[in-house]
């Protein structure tokens with residue numbers, strides 16, 4: 103018989119256990135140590151992630167790495183640790199209370215099949231805080247918070263993990279003589295392996311409910327909670343799958359923004375705010391971004407602010423562009439509204455009343471724009487273009503009307519996005535057919551039905 107390199111994984115200086123006499127936590131902790139001794143992993147490659155509760159005291163006894171966090175969250179820390187280094191043996195120690203408080207983490211760990219070993223120190227109650235009921239308390243169970251007996255049915259921790267795709271699911275008790283082997287199998291499995299280990303809290307649940315080792319087994323049987331290996335499933339382990347899928351992307355530099363340098367010049371000598379108001383899903387923001395790039399090519403500074411509802415393809419889409427000959431934009435000296443759809447009009451209508459005589463509104467013909475203090479223009483956008491590039495056509499038409507910067511800058515900006523260059527160039531060309539008519543003061547812009 104050869105002596106193992108690591109005859110124990112327990113830290114002798116931390117012993118003896120601090121658990122109450124007879125507490126099942128001691129048994130499970132002993133079996134975990136025995137399982138590690140059986141497998142002989144390098145202790146530096148083992149991480150014990152403990153939860154909160156008396157079960158959470160267990161990590162301090164191991165001469166391995168450990169992580170102790172918030173109640174119910176141990177699976178999340180363990181997932182991060184395993185993802186960071188799939189070679190580690192990550193073992194989660196959690197109480198039945200933690201399984202309730204962090205129940206969805208259990209579901210997610212099982213769905214991912216992340217290679218963790220999860221040992222549930224299941225004493226059917228909150229031990230540390232004075233014997234309150236947990237999600238695992240059996241129906242009828244007497245606890246500090248269910249003095250008349252638990253009315254709810256207990257959560258089936260094993261079936262929850264199994265139905266969500268855990269690789270290995272085992273239910274047993276802390277008295278099972280095969281527990282060392284079962285834990286070793288789970289650690290070696292490199293799959294999401296859960297062991298729901300029922301045991302006695304000798305301070306609270308066991309005495310209150312006259313629960314003995316024998317009664318524990320009977321209570322499982324009565325509830326039809328089967329024991330043994332309940333579920334096995336062959337699935338790729340998540341941390342390794344993740345590495346495999348993302349490996350080609352690793353180390354690839356993130357795309358850098360391409361600085362634009364001035365190629366044209368603009369005679370704009372004041373700060374202008376251009377508000378493009380249209381319907382969501384009609385590429386208003388995209389057209390505004392193209393316009394801003396063109397302005398920068400023409401030596402202006404351009405800022406863009408987009409507004410649209412959370413339902414990104416219905417309702418309004420409004421882009422506010424601030425063009426300035428200076429690097430710092432400052433307060434706008436003139437407002438221009440380009441209104442392309444009813445949804446946009448509805449959104450900006452309240453602001454039109456604030457305009458002054460020097461400001462302008464360009465509204466697609468047919469839109470019911472009331473007379474505003476600024477000048478109102480009707481905009482006839484030629485049919486034939488694509489609905490998605492209509493805003494680009496309208497902006498090209500506006501550039502012909504208003505000398506903000508040269509149209510050539512817009513054509514060049516279209517080339518910066520090669521995938522859309524051709525359709526944007528066509529949309530800009532169509533801008534020459536946009537008809538803009540200034541309406542007499544006080545006339546609403548409802549000339550002809552548009553759109």
Ligand SMILES: Cc1ncc(C[n+]2csc(CCOP(=O)(O)OP(=O)(O)O)c2C)c(N)n1
Nearest residue numbers: 155156157173197198199200227228229230
């Ligand atoms: C989010 C949160 N809720 C409640 C608590 C208080 N608390 C500390 S230990 C504990 C009970 C622990 O029960 P369990 O997880 O079953 O572990 P046991 O003590 O039974 O081993 C509770 C409720 C907490 N620390 N954090």
Ligand code: SF4
Nearest residue numbers: 122125156229303304
């Ligand atoms: S209170 Fe219960 S769970 Fe906590 S150490 Fe004592 S017996 Fe164990």
Ligand SMILES: [Mg+2]
Nearest residue numbers: 197198227229
């Ligand atoms: Mg408990």
